Amino acid sequence: MGILIKDALAVLPEGSKDVIGKHSIYIENDRIAGIDEKPEGFKEDTVIDGKDRLVIPGLINAHTHTYMSMMKNCADDLSFTDWLFNTVQPIEEKLTGEDAYWGSLLGQIEMIKSGTTTFNDQQMHIHMTTKAVMESGMRAVIGRGLVGGEYDRDDRRVKEALEEMEDGEKCDRLSFFLNPHAPYSCGKDYLRMVADLAKEKHYGIHIHLAEGQTESDNMLKDHNCTPTEYVRDAGAFDVPVIAAHCIRVSDSDIKILKEHNVSVVTNPVSNAKLGNGVAPVPKLLKAGVNVCLGSDGAASNNAQNMFREMSFEALIHKAVNDTPQCVGADEVFRMATINGAKALQLGDVTGSIEKGKKADLAILRLDVPSMMPNNNLLAALSYSANGSEVDTVIIDGKVVMEKRELKTIDEEKVYHNIREICKRVGL
Numbered sequence: 001m002g003i004l005i006k007d008a009l010a011v012l013p014e015g016s017k018d019v020i021g022k023h024s025i026y027i028e029n030d031r032i033a034g035i036d037e038k039p040e041g042f043k044e045d046t047v048i049d050g051k052d053r054l055v056i057p058g059l060i061n062a063h064t065h066t067y068m069s070m071m072k073n074c075a076d077d078l079s080f081t082d083w084l085f086n087t088v089q090p091i092e093e094k095l096t097g098e099d100a101y102w103g104s105l106l107g108q109i110e111m112i113k114s115g116t117t118t119f120n121d122q123q124m125h126i127h128m129t130t131k132a133v134m135e136s137g138m139r140a141v142i143g144r145g146l147v148g149g150e151y152d153r154d155d156r157r158v159k160e161a162l163e164e165m166e167d168g169e170k171c172d173r174l175s176f177f178l179n180p181h182a183p184y185s186c187g188k189d190y191l192r193m194v195a196d197l198a199k200e201k202h203y204g205i206h207i208h209l210a211e212g213q214t215e216s217d218n219m220l221k222d223h224n225c226t227p228t229e230y231v232r233d234a235g236a237f238d239v240p241v242i243a244a245h246c247i248r249v250s251d252s253d254i255k256i257l258k259e260h261n262v263s264v265v266t267n268p269v270s271n272a273k274l275g276n277g278v279a280p281v282p283k284l285l286k287a288g289v290n291v292c293l294g295s296d297g298a299a300s301n302n303a304q305n306m307f308r309e310m311s312f313e314a315l316i317h318k319a320v321n322d323t324p325q326c327v328g329a330d331e332v333f334r335m336a337t338i339n340g341a342k343a344l345q346l347g348d349v350t351g352s353i354e355k356g357k358k359a360d361l362a363i364l365r366l367d368v369p370s371m372m373p374n375n376n377l378l379a380a381l382s383y384s385a386n387g388s389e390v391d392t393v394i395i396d397g398k399v400v401m402e403k404r405e406l407k408t409i410d411e412e413k414v415y416h417n418i419r420e421i422c423k424r425v426g427l
Contacts, residue, residue, distance in 0.1 A: 003027040008050025030397035058117025058360035060340030063294030066107035067100035071299035101128035114387030115362035130168035143179030149187035182208040191234035204240035228253035263343030270296035292340035329382040
């Protein structure tokens with residue numbers, strides 16, 4: 001199947017920068033087969049007129065929990081500990097695997113409609129999320145949240161996670177990380193065991209790290225180290241790691257993250273809502289740490305919209321650092337695209353519009369109030385766009401949304417089931 005996006009403005013990489021120009025993009029099967037130059041033998045089955053359109057690489061939500069999507073606006077204005085232990089966890093205990101399936105689909109609807117094509121999911125039910133991804137057409141990296149204290153290869157959660165991951169490996173849009181939940185919920189021996197497994201099976205690790213002051217205070221009191229030092233000493237940084245949050249990290253912690261090539265995924269909206277603080281992203285960038293962007297789960301964010309995330313990320317650091325130059329719109333766009341792909345070991349697959357990469361694209365309307373006039377469109381993606389401009393989404397070479405109409409998910413069926421779940425669990 002051939003798709004031609006004809007004469008559209010598009011964001012293409014040029015060295016370490018992104019540049020917008022007018023291009024024609026040729027898609028054959030699941031990949032970008034050519035840019036401006038028609039591939040030999042190419043036959044366009046579908047032509048998308050690029051007039052008043054901007055093509056961007058599909059956005060990458062590098063940290064979320066899609067099963068939480070039915071928890072929007074049910075745990076607001078609470079301290080982090082009250083939010084997690086007294087509100088969210090009691091709801092989680094009532095959720096079934098099928099609930100996680102419908103929750104994931106709800107999250108994926110919101111992500112597709114706002115231009116996200118890939119997400120990194122820490123889950124309770126891997127097999128139900130993989131089922132949802134296979135149906136939706138999205139690209140995902142999935143892992144089950146793991147907690148424990150001892151070095152135990154027979155740990156039930158780990159064994160179940162490995163079995164579920166094997167089932168999902170039949171779909172080439174799916175890949176998997178091991179997901180030890182956090183330093184405060186995983187003993188050092190347990191982290192070492194997960195790291196050893198990750199090495200053997202060539203998986204990366206996805207972990208929450210240095211999310212709040214209480215975590216850091218308790219780690220110092222109980223172990224005489226920072227959360228970052230604790231995870232390093234457990235050997236968990238000896239494999240590719242994506243660390244969510246990293247709010248309470250010192251200069252020496254940042255040095256550790258850089259030395260071990262840890263990717264940091266910042267979640268500015270969730271962190272602000274929970275009062276956990278603002279990650280030192282300008283320092284991380286200056287140190288050369290790969291920083292990407294995520295929404296976190298809907299229970300703490302209330303949305304899965306990466307345009308909202310880009311906007312807040314581009315603004316919050318200007319405010320707390322008293323300078324508008326510390327984090328630019330171009331840097332934020334890279335956090336939401338190629339930096340996320342690199343963090344998820346997908347840098348050669350997605351994250352930018354390049355010949356040979358997977359055709360994961362979002363097409364935005366420019367003839368809408370939020371994007372008019374079409375001045376600096378790269379800046380507009382962070383400062384003006386809100387996600388409603390996304391008109392068409394292509395993932396793995398397939399059109400999953402056209403003119404705002406989803407092609408792979410029955411929205412009304414999802415909404416009906418979410419309402420029923422909320423009634424049952426008391427939301």
